[in-house]
Amino acid sequence: MRAGDANNDNIVSVLDFNILKPTFGRGIGDPSYDARADFTNDQIVNINDFNLLKGNFGAIGGSVEQLNGSGRVGRNDYHPQ
Ligand SMILES: [Ca+2]
Numbered sequence: 694m695r696a697g698d699a700n701n702d703n704i705v706s707v708l709d710f711n712i713l714k715p716t717f718g719r720g721i722g723d724p725s726y727d728a729r730a731d732f733t734n735d736q737i738v739n740i741n742d743f744n745l746l747k748g749n750f751g752a753i754g755g756s757v758e759q760l761n762g763s764g765r766v767g768r769n770d771y772h773p774q
């Protein structure tokens with residue numbers, strides 16, 4: 694699985710960010726902890742996991758800036774083959 698791809702659809706997108714966001718700062722044993730967002734496998738979701746997601750964001754289709762030139766990501770920015 695690609696680092697940052699929390700929902701395992703082979704694209705690191707805002708959908709994965711939406712999985713990471715509610716579990717950010719949570720560790721294993723916390724009811725809000727979601728292991729799908731723990732890309733570093735250290736059983737806590739923190740800035741290191743976020744940085745992996747950010748680094749691979751839009752890994753298919755180029756960087757965020759290349760997607761539509763606006764620097765913002767929307768649902769129309771991704772065109773999976
Ligand atoms: Ca994904």
Ligand SMILES: [Ca+2]
Pocket residue numbers: 730731732733734735736737738739741742
């Ligand atoms: Ca982690």
